[in-house]
Amino acid sequence: MDKEKLIDQYAERLPKRIIQDVKAHLPKNCDTKRLKKIMEAVVSEYEDTLAEPGESVGLVAAESIGEPSTQMTLRTFHFAGVSEMNVTMGLPRVIEVLDARKTLSTPMTEIYLKKPYSDGKDIKKISQRIKERKLKEFVKEISINIVENTVKIDLDKKKIEEYEQTHINILKLVDKAAKGFKTKQEGDTIFIDTVKEDNLNEIYKLKEKIKNLYFCGIKNITQVLPIQRGDEFLIVTAGINLKEILKLDFVDTFRTKSNDIYEMRRVFGIEAARQSIINEVTAMFESQGIDIDIRHVMLVADMMTNTGEIMGINRTGIVKDKSSVLARASFETPIKHIIQAAMSGEEDYLSSVIENVMINQPVPLGSGLPKLIANFDNQKNKR
Amino acid sequence: MEEEIKATRKVKSIRFGLMSPRMIKEVAAAKVVTPELYDKEGYPVDGGLMDIRLGVIDPGLVCKTDGQKLKESLGHFGYMSLARPVVHVKFVRIILDLLRGTCRECGRVLIPEQKREAIVEQLDRIEEEEGMTGRRREFLSAISELKTVSKCPHCNAKQKKVKIEKPTTFTENDKRITPIEVRTRLEKIPDRDIYIFGINPEIARPEWMILTILPIPPVTMRPSITLESGERSEDDLTHKLGDIVRINQRLFENINAGAPEIIIEDLWDLLQYHITTYFDNDDSQIPPARHRSGQPLKTLTTRIKSKEGRIRHNLAGKRTNFSARTVISPDPRLELNEVGVPLSVAMKLTIPERITEWNFEYLKKFVDRGPKKYPGSNYIVRPDGKKKKITDETREQLIEEIQPGYVVERHLMDGDISIFNRQPSLHRMSMMCHRVKVLPGNTFRLNPAVCAPYNADFDGDEMNLHIPQTEEARSEAEELMQVQTQIVSPRYGLSIIGCNMDALSGNYLLTRFMKVTKKEAVDLLSSCSITDFSRLPDKPLISGNEVFSVLIPKDFNFIGTTKKGDPIIIESGNVKKGYLDSANLGEGSGLMLRNINKRYGADKSLVILGRFFRMGVQAAHKMGVSVNLADTDLDAKSEKDIKNIIEKAEKRVDELIELFRKGKLEALTGRTEEETLELRILEVLNKARNDSGKIVAENAKENTATNIMAYSGAKGKTLNIAQMAACVGQQAYRGGRINKGFKGRTLSCFSQGDLGTEAHGFIARGFKAGMKPNEFFFMAMTGRDSLMDTALRTPKSGYLYRRLANALQDLRVEYDLTVRDASNKIIQFRYGEDGLDVSKTRGGVVDVKKIIEQTT
Secondary structure (H helix, E strand, O other): OHHHHHHHHHHOOOOOOHHHHHHHOOOOOOHHHHHHHHHHHHHHHHHEEEEEEEHHHHHHHHHHHHHHOOOOOOEEEEEEOOOOOOEEEEHHHHHHHHOOOOOOOOEEEEEEEEHHHOOOOOOOHHHHOOOOHHHHHEEEEEEEEEOOEEEEEEEOOOHHOOOOEEEEEEHHHHHHHHHOOEEEEEEEEHHHEOOOOOOHHHHHHHHHHHHOEEEEEOOOEEEEEEEEEOOEEEEEEEOOHHHHHOOOOOOOOOOOOOOOOOHHHHHHHHHHHHHHHHHHHHHHHOOOOOOOOOHHHHHHHHHHHHHOOOOOOOOOOOOHHHOHHHHHHHHHOOOHHHHHHHHHEEEOOOOOOHHHHHHOOOOOOOHHHOOOOOOHHHHHOOO | OOHHHHHHOOOOOOOOOOOOOHHHHHHHHOOOOOOOOOOOOOOOOOOOOOOOOHOOOOOOOOOOOOOOOOOOOHHHHEEEEEEEEEHHHHHHHHHHHHHHEEOOOOOEEEEHHHHHHHHHHHHHHHHHOOOOOHHHHHHHHHHHOOOOOOOOOOOOOOOEEEEOOOOOOEEEEOEEEOOOOOOOOOHHOOHHHHHHOOOOOOOOOOOEEEEEOOOOOOOOOOOOOOOOOOEOOOHHHHHHHHHHHHHHHHHHHHHHOOOOHHHHHHHHHHHHHHHHHHOOOOOOOOOOOOOOOEEEEEEEEHHHHHOOHHHHHOOOOOOOOEEEEEEEEEEEOOOOOEEEEEEHHHHEEEEEOOOOOOOOOHHHHHHHHHOOOOOEEEEEEOOOOOOEEOOOHHHHHHHHOOOOOEEEEEEEEEEEEEEEEEOOOOHHEEEEEEEEEEOOOOEEEEOOHHHHOOOOOOOOEEEEEOOOOOOHHHHHHHHHHHHHHHOOOOOOOEEEEEEEOOHHHHHHHHHOOOOOEEHHHHHHHHHHHOOOOOOOOOEEEEEEHHHHHHOOOOOOOOOEEEOOOEEEEEEEEEEEOOOOOHHHHHHOOOOHHHHHHHHHHHHHHHHHHHHHHHHHHHHHHHOOOOOHHHHHOOHHHHHHHHHHHHHHHHHHHHHHHHHEEEEHHHHOOOOHHHHHHHHHHHHHHHHHHHHHHHHHHHHHHOOOOOHHHHHHEEEEEEOHHHHHHHHEEOEEEEEOOOOOOOOOOOOOOOOOOOOOOOOEEEOOOOOOOOOOHHHHHHHHHHHHHHHHHHHHHHHHHHHHHHHHOOOOOOOOEEEOOEEEEEOOEEEEEOHHHEEEEEOEOOOOOOHHHHHHHHOO
C-alpha cells in the first residue's frame, strides 16, 4: 500500500499511463529505497523524452501521415473482415476522413449488443428489426386498373405478422401518401380511387411512391449483417441512423458507433468525433501494415475539431481559419484571398511559417523561435 | 556597425489595401501617354511604356528616377489617365453587393435606422466567429431580404433591381448603368455605411474599384527579351498595356472631336475589355486575349495563381546556389554519415572562409593553387563585399592583396558539412546532413544503409547536394540534420536506418552457419575497422556469433526474437543464443537497434551500425551468395504432392461451378450467386497456392542463396520462392479473378462461358517451368493494373500531403508545453497528451520495464 502511495505522489509529474506501467511492472520484492530510485529514474527519462519547445510537431505529423500514404494501395473496396459487405478502405478512406466529407461512399454503423444478445441470442431476428423496410416488401401486388383509374394494393398479411408489424395502420400510411385521393380498405386489400381522370402518368407515379413508402425498421439502414468478432456477436449495417439505433433496448449504447464523423458529432459530441477520426485513420493505416504513432493522428484530429465543429483539411476548413492572408493565399485561390484582404484592410503579422519563407525571414519554429535582443544603442554609448 | 543593425531589421507586418487614384499618382514616376515603346535608335520613348523613369532593363542605361543601373534599380510605377472610368473585374461582385445594398438616390444602406444596430451587431458577431467570409455570407442573406425593399428607408426613393451582365456590365431594370454612374453612386455611400459591408473605407473606398487612373507596373517586372536575330520581343504585359494605351488614346481623341455616342461607347467597351483581360485573362465569361500565334496572353492573374504562379513557384519555393546534382551509386565502405563527392563537383562548390591572423598562411595556399588545382579556391571576397574571381592572371596579384578580413571561397574538402537530398522529400529524413568525402568518379556515393530514409536505389536515381554557406547554417545542419540524429524515425519511434540486402544475408550467414579460423576472423573484423581483437576467443575455429559479438559493446544486453520467432539473447555484448536477421538488424525493425541508439548515443550507435553493415557485406563476400537455378529444385515427392494439391483444387473448383450451374450454390448473405461462386473459387485457389508454398518451404534446403535471402529478410519472401518452384497462383485483378475480355470469355482461346481456373487467370505452374501464352497475358494484365494504381495514387496522396502540411505547418510546442498555432490558439494542452517526442521514445512509449530492470 505504501508503495502505491509513493508512486501516486508522482501523479503530477508523470502521465497516467507511465504510472500504470510502473505499477504493473514493479517487482514484488522491491523496497521503498529502490522504488524511489526507480521513480526518479522514470521521471528523468520522461523529462528527457519530452518534446522540445519549438518542435514543429505539426509538420512532423503531416510528414508521418503523408509519407506512408504514398505506399498505400488505392484499392477502393475491401472486405472489412466480412466477405459480404464492401467498405471503402485504404487511401480513399483516409482522404474521406481527413477531408471531413459530409457524404460517405460507404456509410456504416457497428452496433454492439447488450449481454444475452451479444452471445448470439436472436441475432438474426433483431438484426432484421433494424433494417429499413418499404411497403413493397409487405404487399403481394400493387396493380393499376386503367379502366377505373384505381390502384389496388394486396397486402401480404402473413409477412406482416411474421415481422410483428400488425399494429401499423397501413390505410393511414397510404392515405398520407395519396393526398387528394380517396382510399378505402377491404380486408387485406386497399383501394385508391383517383379522382382525376385519365392521368395515367400521375397514377403510375403514385404507385411508385406507395411502393417505396417507409414501413418499419430504422430509416436509412439499407443493409444489416450480423457478424461474430471474437466471442462477441455484433451487427454491422450499411447506412447510418445512430439516433434511432441507440433507442433500441438491446443495443449497447456505450460502444455502438458509426464511421460517419458528422453523425458522431451530432449524436455524441465533438470529443467523440475527435476520437472517431483518430480511430478511423489509425485503423486504415494499421490494415495496410503501416506503423504510425498515434500522437500524429491525434494532432490532426485535434486540429480538425478544436473549434467545436469539424473542419476538413482543405481550403474551406482549416486553411480558411488561418489568421495570415499570405498563408491562405499560398494554399489555393490566392487572388480571392488577396482581394478580400484588400477590401477590409487586413494586416498580416507574419506569425506563421509560409509568409516568413516568402520574405526570406527566419520562421517562428524550432531554432527560429528563440530571440536574442541586443541593445545596440547602449553598446554605442559605451564605446 | 550601422550595416549590421540593418541586417537584423525585420518586416513586422504587411497591410493589404486598395490604392486610391491620388495614391497611384503620388507613387507614380511617370505618366504614360503614348503606345510607342522605342524611338528609331532603339532608345525608350519618354512617356512610353518603357520610359526609363519606370526602371531599366538595358545594360548601360540609368534609371532617371533613382539613378541606378540595371539590376540595381527595382523599377517604379507609372500611371495613365483613362478617358472614361472602367470597372475592375476583380471587384465586380463587391460592387454589385454595394449597388444592391444601398439607395440609388441618397447612397445610404438599405437598412432602416432602427434595425441597423441589430444587424451590425449580428454581423460583427459572425465575423468574430467565422471571419470575413462569414460576414460576407451573412450580409448577403441580409441583403437578399432587403432586395425586396423597394423604397429607401431614408429618402423614400424608389429602388430598382440591379443585375449583372456577363463580366463587367451592370444593369438596372434592364437598362445599362455606365461605370460613370456606378462610380457616382459608390461615391455617395457614407463611410459609416461602408463598414456594414465589411469594407474599411479608410483603406478601400468603393469608388476606387472603378478605375479612373491605371497604374503602370515598372518595366523591371515585364522585361523584354532580345531574340537571337536582334529583334525585341516584349513581355505579354507590355503588349496588353500597349493595347490599353492605344485604345485609350483613340477614345480621348473621339471624345474631343465630338464623335457620335455609339462610336464612343464601342471604344469604351473595347477599353473595358482590354483592361479586364489585363487583370484576368482566364475568366471563362470573356474570350481571352491572344497572341498573333493564338496562344492566350499571360496577364496579371495568370502570373500570380496556380502552381507555376508567383506565389507557389517563386515565393513559397526558392532556388539555391551552391548545390549539385548527379547520379548516385553505393559504397558500403563509406561511413553512414558520409557522402562521396566527385572531384569535379568539389572544385566547383566552395566554402567561404574568413582570413584571420591565424589561418592566413593556410588559406594563402588555397589562393595560390587557384581554381584548377585541388584543393584550391575560386573566389576571394573583399571586406567591402566585392567578389573577385581567381584566374591565372589575377592570382599573383590577389595573393598580394589578401589580408585578415578577406574571405576565401575554397574548394570542398573532406569533412565539410553538406546537405544531401532526394526527391520527393516526403519526410525530414529526405534531407540529411552528410560529411563530404571527395572521391574520384562522377557520381555521388552513399552507404547503402541510408537508402531507406531517402527511399533511394541505384537504378539511375539522382540526388542533390547543398553546401551551407554560413556558420549558423552549418552548425544547425550538423546538430539537427546529421544522419546520426535521424536514425530514429519520428513516425514510429524505431530505427529507420539498419542493415539491408547483402548486409542482412551476410550477417545471417555469419551468425547462423559460419565458422572461421582466427585469421579469417581478424580479416573480417579488420574490414569493419576494428583494431582490438582481444575479445575474440582464443581457439582455432571461431563461430560467427563470436565474431559478430566483437562489434557489440561489452555492456549491451538484449533479449528478443528473430523473424522466425526463435529467441535471441545478447548478454554483456555476446550473442549467447540465436542469430541475427532483419527482425533485429533491419530497417524499421524491433528494439535492438533502438536500444543501442538510446544507450550509446547517436554518434556511437552510428559507428556500431556502420560496423554491423560492413561486417554483413564482408561475410557475404567471404561466403559468396549467388543464386542458383537449382535452389528452386524440388524432390520427386514434393513435386507430386504439389501436383496433387493443384489438381484437387481444380477439381473442387469444377465441383463448385457444377453446383452453381445447377443453381444449388447457396449464396452468401448480401451477395449474388455469381459473386459467391467467385469468392469461393478464389478461396479454394488461394488455399491451394498457400499449401503448395508450404510444401516448398518445408522442402527447401536451408542454405541455398535464395532461401538465405528470404529467411534473413534481405529480399523476397518464401512465397516468392514458391512462385518460382511450384505455382504462381491466381492473378488478382481488381480484387477478383480476371473477368475482362471478350463476350463471355477472357481470351479467344477459351470457349464462351468457361468458368474454369485457367480461363480466369490461375497460373498452376511456377516461373521455372514457364508460362503458357495465356498465363503470360494474364500476368501482364495484373502487372499493368498495378502500374496504373501507382500512377493514380501518387497525385492523390501528394495532394493529401500538401493539404496536411499546409494546415499543420504552424503548429509548435510552446515553452509551456502546449501545442499552439500561429495565432497562439491552443490546439493541445500537452503534445500527444503526454508531451512525448516520438523520435525520442522507443516505439512510442517510455520503456518503464527496462528502467525498472536497470535500477537496482
